[in-house]
Amino acid sequence: MIQPQDTILLVGHGSRESSGNEEILEFVARWRARQPGWRIEVCFIEFAPPSLADGLLAAGRDGGRVFVVPLILNAAGHVKMEIPEAIEQARIACPRAEFLLAPHLTACDPILAVLRRRLRHAMNGLDMPDPTTTGVVLLGRGSSDRGANGDMAKMARWLLEETDHELVDLAFTGITWPRLEKVVQRQVLLGMTQIVVLPYYLYTGTLMQRIHRQVEHLRLQYPQLRFACTTHFGFENEIFELVEQRVHDLATGVPDSRLPCDGCTYREIAHDHGHGHSHEHTHGAAHEHTHAVHFHPEVKAA
Template sequence: MTRAILYVGHGTRSKKGAEEAKEFLGRVIARVDAPIQEISFLELTEPYIPEGFGRCVAKGATEITVVPIFLLTAGHIKEDIPEALETLRVKYPDVSVEVAPAFGVQERIVDAISELVKTSIGKVDPVDSVLVVGRGSSDPAIHGAFAEIKAGLEERLGVSRVSVCYLAATTPLFAEGIESISFEADGRVLVVPYLLFAGLLLSEVEREVRKRNRAGQDIVLIEPLSRHGAIQDIVVERASGKEDVRVATVDH
């Protein structure tokens, strides 16, 4: 049996975001002991899943572990990736396929966010507020996941308020979220994009933060999550079949 790893990112129309994702996965590949490793994307960025899968097979893969580079389990994980793989299972019936889970809500991801915040601003003041900005999904489970993330950040950062908003598909949307928290904040507003990489969605957040800072507000945009080493570690573990025991959901 010859094992291959197929990494599946979301994809983006942003050239910067696509390059950032590929560079990140290049660093992961360098750490994973597997004879065949290929990168693919669900949409918007090439190569797509069928091409990446085909490359694995062409190199002799007889079993493929698909590693989704997705933070939370929603429609892409539950529907889109399985649909794409089902066609490939039919096309390549002699190749066994396993799919690793999305990252989920993990203690160390919330720890990583807390560390990114503290690296960006130094000491967190209790009067500061945090706005967590998710990509958004029509899957109702997303709200439960972000409730856990919110509670974990409240505990770790000790700020007066943590709010959640989304960039698409569900409410409250980002425009409402940042307006509300900016109006009520006594200290700084720390905007935490719950996104892995740069891209058009993050650019939208960046523009709004710059606009509000020019207007005299004190808003700090925290870096996307892939800038923290814990995210790379999680992907390496998924690809290596050695998931860390700390995959339990946030304990609060």
Template structure:
């Protein structure tokens, strides 16, 4: 029997990304009540996973279901989180921790990513919609989404990158599923770190293919340095290839802080199903 849930985030120095993650934790806490839910971070922020698990155990909550708010099973899910769990068990040997699967190619994430892709085609696509920060109070409401012309539009999905081949393959699989759902004529996958092609390389590849419109979609849950890097690369691509209509789609959790945003329903559905808990 599960005593509590630990939602694990990567951790970031970006205040917007932190607020988005904590908002997600609030929504998940409401969905799993009366089960207690706490949060822990892999790096950069407190409490660490180890600290959070020890604190739960000291409260008499020893059967823990760990929910990683991660997109794919790479080094963090396969190495860092298990290592943190073992450290916690060395302090509290009676801890029993079961880890759910990362979000991966869950259907709710595909649907949410498709909505982000389509939203990027609105004539008015604000920084707030992309997850880059609050929009000006003078920004008008987004205009209706324009139809996609599959023959002229390419999708470039940008992942964090990893040295884990399985994680890279899963990212490519996600890109293929998303491209099929939105009807993109070309589908490319690039990475910000470690894996190839790199972010600049994949943008050059897509531009050279002759598409009139390229939607660059950072496959990220929350705001942070990776999003800033992608935004800078897209800005450079606009200057280098002005004939292309460059669009940048929003990150998955871009509207978590908004009322009735798209992210809440889809991300909570995916997390609950990975936890194998019905929404209450």
């Protein structure tokens, strides 16, 4: 049960493009309208205020429960290390508050439902061509974390299983491979006559803008092909329902194995290899690296 003194802190990634941050603020405004009895606040991991550290301190200043909900699709360093370490510091600074961390959105059936709906709309826009000659490219951000990339690979496989398309490939906008152009080259060689690009992004930003430019370049490069490119999907009803479910699970003590003990297992391994760190991102500021003592969720610092 959500209590009046509880605070829900939504954690967005943040973008260099202000329109992306504005969309997250718009998401929060719509979420408050959906849940008028909840105290919902927002912070950003990087590129926009308030910072993660400031958001946690403000949420925990008066005590009570703080439900930290990452508005992030895949779990990489931000989810596995930076958010948990920032929570540890907040527990020390706000000993009367109880900080509870929810899992990120994850690769799940609600996200699959969004992708399938976007794919159907794209196929309608192409006048319903044969799906066996229409390639699909799920295009994500890319990460140095193999688990995050693996979640995207799982979503691509689920799309293949749940549709009549014989070719559903995975591509990334950065960090790892393959890139969109290479995947399109491969699909052309395999005889695709239409290609649907499905960006795996919640909100707009510099990368979404780059994706649409890349698709325009590909239209010029392959005039014999028809392309459809969908948009980001952070305002779909499934996203609101997912974050609401995260809050209800935290409030009722439902256990979740996707990020055990605030990610401490992952971070202990990282610390053993000399990679433990905590980032506080601010405009124009360097990253501050600090090592923190780990506290389990049920223990608050005195």
